[in-house]
Amino acid sequence: MSNKEVHNSGNIFDGQILRRIFKFVKPYTWQFYFLIFLTIALGILAPVRPYLIEQTIDKYIVVGDLQGLMSMTLLLIGMAVIQALVQFSHTYLSGWLGQYVIRDIRTVLYRHILKLQLKYYDKTPIGRLVTRTVSDVETLSEVFTNGLAALLSDLLQLIFILAVMLYTDWRLTLISLATLPILIFSTYIFKEKIKVAFNDVRTAVSNLNTFVQEHITGMNIVQIFNSERREYGKFKDINKEHLDAQLRTVMYYSVYYPVAEVIAATGTGLLVWFGARQVLQEEVTVGVLIAFIMYISLFFRPIRMIADRFNTLQMGIVSSDRILKVLDTTNVIEDNGSVDLDHVKGEVKFDHVWFAYEDEKYVLKDISFEVKAGESIAFVGATGAGKSSIINLINRFYEIQKGSVNVDGRNIKEYTLESLRQHIGLVLQDVFLFSSSIRENITLGNTDITDEQIIKAAKLVGADTFINRLPEGLDYVVMERGATLSVGQRQLISFVRAMVYDPKILILDEATSSVDSETEEMIQNAVERMMKGRTSIAIAHRLATIKNADKIIVMDKGEIKEAGTHDELLAEGGYYANLYEIQYKEAVEKP
Structure with missing residues (x-):
């Protein structure tokens, strides 16, 4: 599956999307309405100061009324303070509202991601989900912080300023706005160009996140196969796409703002030329002309910003x-x-189970078997036979298409997920450790698990010896994926992680196949101690685990071929005996 992502141009008037997003504003209703009130107040206050200056010049400065001038000066200062306070409140509240809404959206999104089937992660690059959870949510915050409220404020300012200008002198208004159609046209062109560039930037960011996340995670594969140069070339190509998209935005901004300034300055020049003639002919007062110069400055500024608001x-x-x-x-x-799922006995039953990861390409076909409480069962078979799929279904990581999976006589769908998984201990071959302490990697943040439980489980599997040798013991911080520990040590920690819950059903997915020879005997002893008194299901290549199982099930291409004990299957001389000859006989005959 390609990591490249196709962008969606979107539509700012997409009512369905806006309605769904604004549902997250409901918990902050009064803050939202107060923000609307502040937005309207900013629009009303915008033309007040130029109007007061007009009145000051025409009624007090021209006639030399110093007392009146002092009063108007104090009024202007007071209005400036009020406008500053309203602007501060508007900016702070829009930012505050945006951050709280974004926190809620990110929380809901991550909670949903936690519930997704593993099937979704099989098809979706992790870097893309990182982009959704971090970058896309952060971009959405701009809608509340610098987008919607700011755009509404700009539009209201334009309406109120235009109304005052027309009321004061319609001729000066028309002259002042003679260049407005040119500015609107250039703003529209800019908006369309920058929209495409921004979409390209977002797509490039998503592709970069996906590529970097996957290749840093798989860096050992890159280096093992000497692919550094090839992967570096791929990264350069993706990075160049990001650079080109960003440079296009830089270019559009570099062209648009100077053009907008020239257009606005031309409008101001026309106003001064025409207004000065009107003043000389005593058809317009000096105060009106100066006020109009301020009006046009206030009018053109939001228009220049509207393109940015729309693109936000x-x-x-x-x-x-x-x-x-x-x-x-x-x-x-x-x-x-x-x-x-309480008072677990540990009985597991598959009843005519059919399962496919995709459509009807079944990887398990009419699987039926039963594991009694305390019994051990082992699955063997070639890679792709369907062994790992079985353990994924017991934990309900995936949903089956036909049949039923039962634990203690009930369909597992009848149990709550938390109680079901709490009583199933799962140890995988590929151990994942987080960049955190040994304790955190064992408890995974579950504060109900005490150090005493950890130590007890560690002693059970024989992990206490190496943990005690670590510099800080349980507080020792492992690097990402446990890079500072050996394969065997990581596997032992995964054993402890499973055993602190004292599960009644234990599943080992080839859990001993990748350990080093130094700890092999310790691992085998740990496995035997873990399986004692529990229902255990093992997928393993180690001969000892398979030979000691109460029942061995042989699988091939999603079907059960044979079932029985080790000796019974060898005596039959069938599929298992053939596997034994190929895979296990050499290991048994080694001195």
């Missing part, structure tokens, strides 16, 4: 659309069970 909204809608698509993803394990 545009990108916010694009980001919203991407976020909502994740939230609309239906690949969710429905946690609609009503029964808590």
Whole structure:
């Protein structure tokens, strides 16, 4: 699957997206309405100062009324302070509202991501989800901080300023705005160009995140196969796409703002030329002319910003659309069970189970078997036979298409997910450790697990010895994915992680196949101690684990070929005996 992402141009008037996003504003209703009030107040206050200056010049300065001039000066200062306070409140509240709404959206988004089936992650690059959760949500915050409220404020200012200008002198208004159509046209062209460039930037950022995340995670593969130069070339190509998109935005801004300034200055020049003639002919007062110069400056400034506001909204809608698509993803394990799995016996039963990761390409075909409480069962078979799929279904990481999976006589869909997974201990071959302490990697933040439980579980699996040798013991911080620990040590930590919950059902997915020879015996002993008194299901290549199982099930191409004990299957001389000859006989005959 390609990591490249196709952008969506979006539509700032997409009512459905806006309605869904603004549902997140509901908890902050009074703050939102107060923000609207401040926005209207800013629009009303915009033309007040030029009007007061006009009155000051014509009624007090021209006639030499110093007392009146002092009063108007104090009034102007007071209005400036009021306008500054309203502007501060508007800016702060819009930012405050934006950040709280974005916090809620990011929380809902991450909670939804936690519920998605593994099937979704099989098809979706992790870097893309990182972009959705971080970059796209941050872009959406601009809609509230610098987009919608700011745009509404600009539009209201334009309306009120234009109304005052027309009321004062319609002729000066028409002359002042003679260049307005040119500015609107250039603003429209800029908006369309910058919209495409911004979309390209967002797409490039998503592709960069995906590429960097995947290749840093898989850096060992890159270096093992000497692919550094090839991967560097790919990165340069993606990075260049990002550079080109950013440079296009720089170019458009570099052209637009000087052009807008020239157009606005031309309008001011026409106003001064015409207004001065009117003053000389005593048809217009000096105060009116000066006020109009201020009006036109106030009028053109928001128009220059409107293109930015529209594009902020545009990108916010694009980001919203991407976020909502994740939230609309239906690949969710429905946690609609009503029964808590308590007093677990550990019986597991597959009843005619059919399962496919994609459409009807079944990887498990009519699988039926039963594991009694306390019994150990092992699955063997070639890669791709469907062994790992079985353990994924027991934990409900995926949903089956046909049949049923039962634990203690009930369909696992009847149990709550938390109670089901709490009683199933799963140890995978590929151990993932977070960049955190040993304790955090074992408890995964569960404060109900005490150090005593950790130590008890560590002693059970034989991990206490190496943990005690670490510089800070349980507080020792491992690097990402446990890079500072050996394969065997990481595996032992995964054993402890599973055993602190004292699970009644234990699943080992080739958990001992990648350990180093130095700790192999310790791992085998740990596995035997872990399996004692528990229902255990093992997928393993180690001969000892398979030979000691109460039942061995042989799988091939998603079907069960044989089932029985080690000796029974060897005596049959069938599929398992053939596997034994190929995979295990050499290991047994080694001195």
